[in-house]
Amino acid sequence: MLRAGGARVTLAGFRRTTGPVTEIEGLRPIDLGATRDGRFGQRLAAVAKAAVSIGSKLATMPRPDLIIARNLEMLALARRAKAVFQGSVPIVYECLDIHRLVLRDDLLGKALRGAERYLARxxxxxxxxxxxxxxxxxxxFGQIAAPVELVENKYFDAAPVVADGRLKAENPAAPPWRIGWFGALRCRRSLQLLADFTRRLDGRFEVILRGRPALSEFPDFHAFVEAEPYLSFRGPYRNPEDMAAIYSEVHFSWAIDFFEEGQNSEWLLPNRLYEGCRFGAVPISMGNTETGRFLNQQDIGVLLPQAAPEVLETALGRMEEDRFRKLKARVLARNPRTWSYDRSDCRAFVDKLRGLAAAPGPFVTEALA
Incomplete structure (x- = not known):
């Protein structure tokens, strides 16, 4: 969105790979080191190490007009970067998840919230x-005094968003009805629920999983899926190149996540919500979440009152072609801009950032991701 909106971007951040990442979307990132998923202590150590070395790593780049810090640890490094550039470079704090650690009521949680308030002052x-x-x-919690900009996890369409007649094409023949669970696969409870449900329906429903499983959460993911007769994992996919194709293979999209139940998972509006609806898949969500409330306002989707195989069976088990066509038609009837951003949205976002920086001419951002 930054580049499509006219900004020049320098990208710096950590990686999860063993070796350096040489290219991201045509950019050569500044490597701040490696972090490990779910290893809080290791990540703190990596941030401390990067804070020491960030001056030398940014030494050759020109002073940016703005720094965007994409999470709390990057906010700490953004302040160090600001000091390196020896000027009043504005900082934007982007927070796309509320980590369970900052919600704890113990000393650690209070310390992290205090650190966030201080760094974001x-x-x-x-x-x-x-x-x-x-x-x-x-x-x-009174964390941030700054103005708020809501940038939803919408799908990015380079061209202006218009109704796409191809989405009205026929879905795969059913049964079996196919549910797509795409993206960050990190919820063991969802996996078990879908396995139990598909076994209960004896193959009338199948589940296709794509993306990157969080093996830190379920190291037995691959063995579990292989042992289930109606679940299949088809690996990672490219976004946006593969999106239309992978959603054309399914009837429904799984928009449920219990990873941080009662907290972040209940509050988020995930990428898969927008992507699935953008390509005509009927979303399935819990009714008591922010996603469920959003879908209820749109009057679309299948909302569950409880997370149990028998509840899923009641909601979906008697699915027929006529009912599915009506469910899908309601998704397709919504304004496409509900699900997608285009270049005009990107320009508006960058213009807002340019106003914060009061930057004439070419607008340069440094994104700490």
Whole structure:
């Protein structure tokens, strides 16, 4: 969105790979080191090490007009980067998840919230992706005084978003009805629920999984899926190149996540919600979440009152062609801009950032991701 909106971007951040990442979307990133998923202590050590070396790593780049820090640890490094550039470079804080550690009521949770308030004391803008993050965390805890910009996890369409007649094409023949669970696969409870449900329906429903499983959460993921007769994992995919194709293979999209139940998972509006609806898949969600409330306002999707195989069977088990066509038609009837951003949205976002920086001419951002 930054580049499509006219900004020149320098990207710096950590990686999860063993070796350096040489290219991301045509950019050569500044490597701040490696972090490990779920290893809080290791990540703190990596941030401390990067804070020492960030001056030399940024030494050859020109002073940016703005720094965007994409999470709390990057906010700490953004302040170090600002000091390196020896000027009043504005900082934007982007927070797309509320980590369970900052919600704890013990010394660690209070310390992390205090650190966030301190580091964000003079940020110019808070960017977040769900109204529930503001209502359930930032406001009640008094974390950020800056204005808020809501940038949802919408699909990015380079061209202006218009109704796409191809989405009205026929779905795969059913039964079996196919549910697609795509993206960050990190919820063991969802996996077990889908396995139990498909066995209960004896193959009338199948589940296709794509993306990157969080093996730190279920190291037995591959063995579990292989042992299930109606689940299949088809590996990672490219976004946006593969999106239309992978959603054309399914009837429904799984928009449920219990990874941080009662907290972040209940508040977020995930990428798969927008991507699935953009390509005509009927979303399945829990009714008592922010995603469920959003779908209820749109009057689309299948909303579950409880997470149990028998509840899924009641909601979906008697699915027929006529009912599915009506469910899909309601998704397709919504304004496509509900699900997608285009270049005009990108320009508007960059213009807002340019106003914060008061930067004439070419606008240069450094994104700490």
């Amino acid at each position: 003079d940020v110019k803008l808070l960017v977040t992706s769900s109204p529930a993050f503001i209502a359930n965390y930032f406001k009640p």
